[in-house]
Amino acid sequence: MVLQEVHWLRSHRAKLCPMLKRAALDWYRLNRHYPCFLLKPFRILKQRFHKIPVIVQVEDTRDPASIYSIAALANCQVIRELPLINGFATKVNAKSLEKLVQSVHVKRVSYDREVRAVLDVASSAIGSAALWETGLTGKGIVVAVLDTGIYPHPDLAGRIVGFKDFVKHKSVPYDDNGHGTHVAGDIAANGRESEFRYRAPAPEAALVGVKVLDKMGIGSLSRVIEGIQWCIENKEVYGIKVLNLSLGSEAADSYVNDPVCQAVEKAWQAGIVVCAAAGNSGPEAGTINSPGIDPVVITVGALDDRNTTSLEGSLVADFSSRGPTIDGLVKPDLLSPGVNIISLRSPGSKLDKTNKQSRVNKWYASLSGTSMATPVCAGAVAQLLQSNPALTPDQVKARLVESAIKLEDLAPNVQGAGILHVPGAAALQEGSKVI
Numbered sequence: 001m002v003l004q005e006v007h008w009l010r011s012h013r014a015k016l017c018p019m020l021k022r023a024a025l026d027w028y029r030l031n032r033h034y035p036c037f038l039l040k041p042f043r044i045l046k047q048r049f050h051k052i053p054v055i056v057q058v059e060d061t062r063d064p065a066s067i068y069s070i071a072a073l074a075n076c077q078v079i080r081e082l083p084l085i086n087g088f089a090t091k092v093n094a095k096s097l098e099k100l101v102q103s104v105h106v107k108r109v110s111y112d113r114e115v116r117a118v119l120d121v122a123s124s125a126i127g128s129a130a131l132w133e134t135g136l137t138g139k140g141i142v143v144a145v146l147d148t149g150i151y152p153h154p155d156l157a158g159r160i161v162g163f164k165d166f167v168k169h170k171s172v173p174y175d176d177n178g179h180g181t182h183v184a185g186d187i188a189a190n191g192r193e194s195e196f197r198y199r200a201p202a203p204e205a206a207l208v209g210v211k212v213l214d215k216m217g218i219g220s221l222s223r224v225i226e227g228i229q230w231c232i233e234n235k236e237v238y239g240i241k242v243l244n245l246s247l248g249s250e251a252a253d254s255y256v257n258d259p260v261c262q263a264v265e266k267a268w269q270a271g272i273v274v275c276a277a278a279g280n281s282g283p284e285a286g287t288i289n290s291p292g293i294d295p296v297v298i299t300v301g302a303l304d305d306r307n308t309t310s311l312e313g314s315l316v317a318d319f320s321s322r323g324p325t326i327d328g329l330v331k332p333d334l335l336s337p338g339v340n341i342i343s344l345r346s347p348g349s350k351l352d353k354t355n356k357q358s359r360v361n362k363w364y365a366s367l368s369g370t371s372m373a374t375p376v377c378a379g380a381v382a383q384l385l386q387s388n389p390a391l392t393p394d395q396v397k398a399r400l401v402e403s404a405i406k407l408e409d410l411a412p413n414v415q416g417a418g419i420l421h422v423p424g425a426a427a428l429q430e431g432s433k434v435i
Helices: 007-011 018-028 036-049 064-073 094-102 120-125 128-132 179-188 221-233 259-269 350-354 370-387 393-403 422-429
Strands: 052-058 080-082 087-092 106-111 114-117 142-147 160-165 206-211 218-220 240-245 273-277 298-304 334-337 341-344 364-367
Touching: 007 018, 007 094, 018 052, 018 094, 018 106, 052 064, 052 094, 052 221, 064 087, 080 221, 087 094, 094 106, 114 221, 120 128, 128 370, 128 422, 142 179, 142 221, 142 370, 179 206, 179 341, 179 364, 179 370, 206 221, 218 221, 221 240, 221 259, 240 259, 240 370, 259 273, 273 370, 273 393, 298 370, 298 393, 334 370, 341 370, 350 364, 370 393, 370 422, 393 422
Parallel strands: 142 206, 142 240, 160 206, 240 273, 273 298, 298 334
Antiparallel strands: 052 087, 052 106, 080 087, 114 218, 341 364
């Protein structure tokens, strides 16, 4: 590696996220499989034609229109405008990235890395079913689901009130992967096709589907940010109060610099409660996904309730990610059921075809993961907001954390505050004693 060539990387390292620095250095590494006389030409071609997807954030004082002039000076194109974080998504070669980090108007450049998608007993285990008799079913509350889409399942009939597709740009709800439909069902399935056996915590809540992941359950940070941005912009149009993120990526940087964390904080500040999956990389410590690493949002780990409505003998699922976060913060915030959760099936979708063993009759499927635990929590949040729509996101989180049931002999970085207990949270907001 020629030291002079990478001098710009060293001198501007504060503007680059760690993952991007590693990827950029690869432009300059020698390939031992090539003859010596070809090494330099190969490296030059690699620096020119091998492009890396990035998110560029500019100084807050810049005019949004100026991102195009910044991109033009660096000889790259604006793929996505990201005004929520004062930036844009693009692809860069070595020379373009060098020009970007040298610009006094560019504040940070991050790798636009890959993001992946990470009910009968569950609703009873967290106490949601007990509140149905009091009328707390999530009615009047709208939950946005950023995922692979939502299939118009009979259990959701008339309650998918909005749909935005950032992948194929379709206007009618669909789900070619199946993950998003299961997640939507974990929030709001009413059990119509199961004689009301498989009901979610908020069986009368409304949903907005925001498709940011493709048929394979894969997307990018910039597309997720675009989806969050859309939810904030359309918060009043659809009445969005809760945002469910059953997706994530490896935490590569502090939440302070992570662009998706910055986006979810903007949603929180706009009055939207954000529930994010802890991740499925447990039981090792330090495996919390982004944006679950953000201290503001509600980060949800998975409980194995052993298929019973009683919490006795419940365990933290082995796969559930553990803290501390990359910043040394305690996460997750709490646990909810995430093992063998029966929810809605999207017939003919990718998951439906490749996981036939998960099918539970014509309309349902059983899946596990913090992807399932998170929407169970989001459904519980809908119940709380129905009883008191004036609650702020901070107040919702405080009640859930304060009323959670701790598991004995488990550290906070394993269980957070404990197991989600909706009746306790409802009692707190009424000023009553926790039950």
